[in-house]
Amino acid sequence: MNATAISAAHEAPGRPLVSLRGVTKTFSTGTTALAGVDLDIAPGEFISLLGPSGCGKSTVLRMLAGLADPSTGTIDWPQARVDGAGRPDLDMSFVFQEATLMPWGTVARNVWLPLRLKGLSMKAARPRIDEALEMVGLGGFADAYPRELSGGMKMRVSIARALVTRPVVMLMDEPFAALDEITRQKLNDDLLRLWETFGWTVVFVTHSVFEAVYLSQRVMVMAARPGRIIDGIDVDRAEETPESWRTSETYVRLCQRASASLVSAIAGTDHL
Numbered sequence: 001m002n003a004t005a006i007s008a009a010h011e012a013p014g015r016p017l018v019s020l021r022g023v024t025k026t027f028s029t030g031t032t033a034l035a036g037v038d039l040d041i042a043p044g045e046f047i048s049l050l051g052p053s054g055c056g057k058s059t060v061l062r063m064l065a066g067l068a069d070p071s072t073g074t075i076d077w078p079q080a081r082v083d084g085a086g087r088p089d090l091d092m093s094f095v096f097q098e099a100t101l102m103p104w105g106t107v108a109r110n111v112w113l114p115l116r117l118k119g120l121s122m123k124a125a126r127p128r129i130d131e132a133l134e135m136v137g138l139g140g141f142a143d144a145y146p147r148e149l150s151g152g153m154k155m156r157v158s159i160a161r162a163l164v165t166r167p168v169v170m171l172m173d174e175p176f177a178a179l180d181e182i183t184r185q186k187l188n189d190d191l192l193r194l195w196e197t198f199g200w201t202v203v204f205v206t207h208s209v210f211e212a213v214y215l216s217q218r219v220m221v222m223a224a225r226p227g228r229i230i231d232g233i234d235v236d237r238a239e240e241t242p243e244s245w246r247t248s249e250t251y252v253r254l255c256q257r258a259s260a261s262l263v264s265a266i267a268g269t270d271h272l
């Protein structure tokens with residue numbers, strides 16, 4: 001494995017896909033969810049936001065998705081055309097912890113949903129639905145109903161529904177947190193394969209040090225009260241295979257480093 005750079009820098013090299021500067025978010029309740037967040041994310045980067053409950057991870061994702069605006073500070077998309085409200089013309093998909101499938105619809109109809117919202121008929125969308133299901137290993141399950149699927153399969157459907165629109169940016173909010181460890185590891189590997197295939201920019205929220213270091217090129221550690229970034233850890237996985245990476249010295253060392261940051265994040269959080 002190559003030397004692994006570790007730095008607290010929040011900037012990605014080159015021209016960022018998105019750039020957050022001095023971003024704060026204060027809700028009408030008075031809660032300051034984020035204070036002074038500076039972060040650049042490079043195109044094609046896999047970045048994780050790691051931190052204790054309430055540190056503002058989901059708020060960052062929601063702001064990237066355009067579902068919430070910063071109270072102060074800026075979010076710029078230097079490589080995209082933006083509309084009057086500053087929203088980029090990039091396709092983004094959001095994957096949540098719950099698969100949130102429609103129980104009355106087959107797998108194919110669930111995956112169709114975002115294309116249907118764009119006006120595509122089932123007939124026109126079907127090749128893309130089948131391709132998306134193949135990509136997540138559910139080629140034979142188009143006509144199954146959610147109740148017939150395991151938790152891991154439901155999450156695969158959710159990922160198929162996210163990738164069927166061929167997004168540029170994949171926003172993932174603890175997608176595997178509810179799954180057992182073996183399923184989670186398998187889905188981690190599948191996600192990395194999909195990321196390599198599609199070249200997505202992935203912003204991945206997790207509470208798990210091991211998952212963050214396993215998946216990411218960069219792990220941003222956040223603390224709460226107020227939500228802020230306290231550390232940035234660069235991860236160079238080099239040529240490791242999934243198995244050799246999970247047991248490598250570098251992986252273990254970076255997990256220790258991220259754990260130590262997380263401990264200090266939690267130590268500075270008086271409500272825990």
Ligand SMILES: Nc1ncnc2c1ncn2[C@@H]1O[C@H](COP(=O)(O)OP(=O)(O)OP(=O)(O)O)[C@@H](O)[C@H]1O
Binds near residue numbers: 052056060227
């Ligand atoms: N709509 C809202 N109105 C008021 N407060 C909110 C709202 N959304 C989030 N918050 C508060 O903002 C802070 C950050 O919330 P956020 O959900 O971003 O944290 P998180 O790190 O994703 O937490 P978790 O890991 O528990 O999902 C929390 O204190 C939360 O209670």
